[in-house]
Amino acid sequence: MKTTGEVKNLLQNRELDSTLLDIYLDESRLDYQRQRYIDALTRYEELYGTGEIAIFSAPGRSEIGGNHTDHQHGEVLAASINLDAIAITAPLAEPVVRVVSDGYDMITVSLDDLGVKDELMGTTDSLIRGVLEGIKNHGGKIGGFQAYVTSDVLIGAGLSSSAAFETIIGTIVSGLYNEMKLSPVDIAIIGQYAENVHFGKPSGLMDQMASSVGNLVHIDFADVAHPVIENVSCDLAKYGYSLCITDTKGSHADLTPDYAAVPAEMRAVAAVLGQELLHGITLEQLFSHAAEIREKTGDRAYLRAIHFVTENVRVQEEVAALKAEDFDAFLKTVKASGDSSFKYLQNVYTNHDTTHQNVSVALAVSDAILGSNGVSRVHGGGFAGTIQAFVKNEAVAGYKAALDGVFGEGACDVLMIRKYGGMQVL
Structure with missing residues (x-):
């Protein structure tokens, strides 16, 4: 490992520019990335002193297709993006983990006390101990370390900052204590465990999988312990399009019940049909049992079940369109996915606050x-946060200006699909 000072010199002399460009793809942001890494190293030195370090990275994700299908063992199409969390870190001999995230106080976790703590539900502390316990339960080695983490994956913006954080903690432990041999799939499953059990949020597995595995991937969660992962090629530049993500600045406060209701209602419909999950249920079954389902679960649950079944098909159509290099068909299906999310899944705004509909405004x-x-759609979990748009390159400037005009300067960002998931940078 190199010292903090040595890495700073490499960065200042632009000797790591090729590495940064390989990871982040955007040459126009090299100065930003270079300074970001230097600032992170400086902050690490302020916290822990100089010495040998390792650097890890875990990206945010963009869901392309499969809105709220993963928790029902459905299919998704998702991509890692060139926004990420980075960690400057070093191993410790003592059985303790110390983590400082940018702007927050130090969190200290004892490796001898990794059980679930109700009082820590919903905190970053719970995610750290959940990942550590998960790795241990999966037969991986764990050990002490100190880390400074900084992220440009916006919190609460639908790009899965929590999944990036879970992935980077898992990747640190993989690098420091397991020779980077913990598989990306295992790290994703462990991250979901941390979020479900320790943090207390009933999320599916898509966010963690896209962050950990990286690139543009089609994932089938039919066997959630052994998901089928397929890399899909999509060169947006070839088609003359850009991926734009707009942060609508909506608050995620008190939205956990809205998120939790989606899988709960889908499971309720499945139960009427004698199953635990909607996976494998057909439209014909939903139609033939419509009266019973609506009576027992309500109309919103019924509509959400229709969304799941048809969304699974749309994911397959998106993948087929990209493989056939039929980008127009791909865009048509992306738009159909967004329409279904708005009308049937109903995750564009919360019924508890109809006066604030940031995502609806952004889509309009x-x-x-x-x-x-181009086309746009709700992005990620929904109810607040971001929208996604595929925009012709010549229209990007005008589109960005319009969305920034509504939601504030810098709300709309042009992103790229990153080829790496959780990784060791140095």
Whole structure:
């Protein structure tokens, strides 16, 4: 391992530019990334002193297709993006983990006390101990370390900052104590365990999988312990399009019940049909049992079940379109996915606060601005956060100006699909 000072010198002399460009893809942001790493190293020195270090990275993710299907063992199409969490870290001889995230106090976790603590539910502390316990339960080695973590994956913006954090903790332990041999799939499953059991959020596995595995991937969760992962090629530049993500600045406060209701209602419909999950249930079954399902679960649950079944098919259609290099068909299916999320899944705004509909506004503005120059859809879990748009390159400047005009300067960002998931940078 190199010392903090040695890595700073490499960065300042631009000797790591090729590494940074390989990871982040955007040459126009090299100065930003270079300074970001230098600042992180400086902050690490302030916290822990100089010495040998390792650097790890874990990206945020963009869901392309499969909105709220993973928790029912469905299919998704998701991509890692060139926004990430980075960690400057070093191993410790003592059985303790110390982590400082940018702007927050130090968290200290004893390796001798990794059980679930109700009082820590919903905290970063719970995610750290959950990942550590999960690795141990999976037969991996764990050990002490100190780390400074900084992230440009916006918290609460639908890009899965929590999954990036879970992935980076798992990747640190993989690098420091397991020779980077913990598989990305295991790290994702462990991250979901931390979020479900320790943090207390009933998330599916898509976010963690996209962050840990990386690139553009089609994932089938039919066997959730052994998901089938397929890399899918998509060169947006070849088609003359850019991926735009707009943070609508909606608050995620008190939305956990909204998120939790989606899988709960889908499971309720499945139960009427004698199953635990919606996986494997057909539209014909939903239609033939419509009266019973609606009476026992309500109409929203019924509509959400229709969304799941049809969304699974749309994921397959998106993948087929990309493989056939039929980008117009791909865009048509992306738009259909967004329409289904709005009308049937109903995760664009919360019924508990109809006066604030940031995502709805963003979609309406996008439709008006884009016309035939692109498509937009709700992004991620929904209810607040971000929208996603595929925009013709020549229309990006105008689109960005319009969305920034509504939600504030810098709300709309142009991102790229990153080829790496959780990784060791140095």
